[in-house]
Amino acid sequence: MNWGKGLILVFIAFGAMMATMVTICVKQDDIHLVTQQYYEEEIKYQEHIQKVANAAELGQEVIWFDANTKKLGLELENGAEGTLWLFRPSDARMDHKIPVKFSEKSPLELDLKDLKSGYWRVKLTWKNDGKEYFQEKKINL
Template identity: 60%
Template sequence: MDWGKGIVLTFVAFATIMISMVTICMKQDDLHLVTKNYYEEEIKYQEHIDRVDNAAALGLDAFTFDSRSKAVDLHLPVGAKGELHLFRPSDARLDKKLALEIVDDASRYVDLKDLKPGYWRVKLTWSAEGKSYFQEEKITL
């Protein structure tokens, strides 16, 4: 075989590999961004830092995860309102957001048995007495 045929075969092999890789990448449908409104949330990040600082100043955990009963116990004052975001990093389709309002002791328990087993991030945002707070914890179901 001469040089001309070798060069042509090399280009054809390269083009075939590139077309195959592009085709495989285009067929993937399970790619998810961390959040849909990434840039808007980036601008509001200072508010998030203030919420984290407020929660740290309280000096207590706002919630605890019980791995045996697969539940979250909230340690918030009566009258607190907020949101519990159950975030699954590997698949955004499994994320859940639950609105919270603490009216009595019975509303402090959140059952997580219906979630898929695996790695989760539990993000709690709440407000009480005119201040906003945030706490996050990583759990494995």
Template identity: 55%
Template sequence: MDWGKGITLSLIVFGVIIISMVTICVKQDDLHLVTQNYYEEEIKYQDQIDKMVNAGQLDHEVLIYNNQSKIVDLHLPVGAKGTLHLFRPSDARLDQKITFEITDPAVNSVDVKSLKPGYWRVKLTWVENGVGYYKEEKINI
């Protein structure tokens, strides 16, 4: 084989490899953005910062995860209402949002035994007496 055929064959092999890699990348369906409305949520981030500051000024812990019993306890007063977002960074299809309103202080826990084992972020957003709060915990189930 002479130089011309070797160079031509190398270019053809290179082209086939590039085309196959592009095809593999395009066919992947398990790629997920952290959020679908990334830019809109980025603009609202100052409100989020204010809610985190409000939660940091509380004198008690509002979100406690018990690793033994796999339960997330919410220590919120009666009248608080909001959303508990169970966020799985590696797979958005597993995310869950639970809307709540505390009417009985004895019933304020969420069982997370049914969730897939691994790394989760528990995001708690609530309103109490007209003031917004936000607390986030990282847990391993």
């Protein structure tokens, strides 16, 4: 066999490989880059942006964390109620959702000593006087 035949065989093999790859890519239909409910998702995201803006207008952090005592505190107005989400990015099985309701102005303190040490995100969504808010804090235990 001379180098001419070898070169032709390499081109044929390359063409067959490319045709196979294109065929496989064209037949895939389980890849969806855009959701079917794009408009509804956009409205939800806009609502989330509004909640973050509402919390920023308060001018104060409502979530605080003391690393020495491993206590998490929430300070909201009387009548506020919402959900506290302790989110562990590395393991979803450790996530906790806690409903919160404030009947007086005193801060609510949670002891986090029982949680596994590492990186956590604390997300708080609450509603007060018909207005919704969202605030997030990143902590290390």
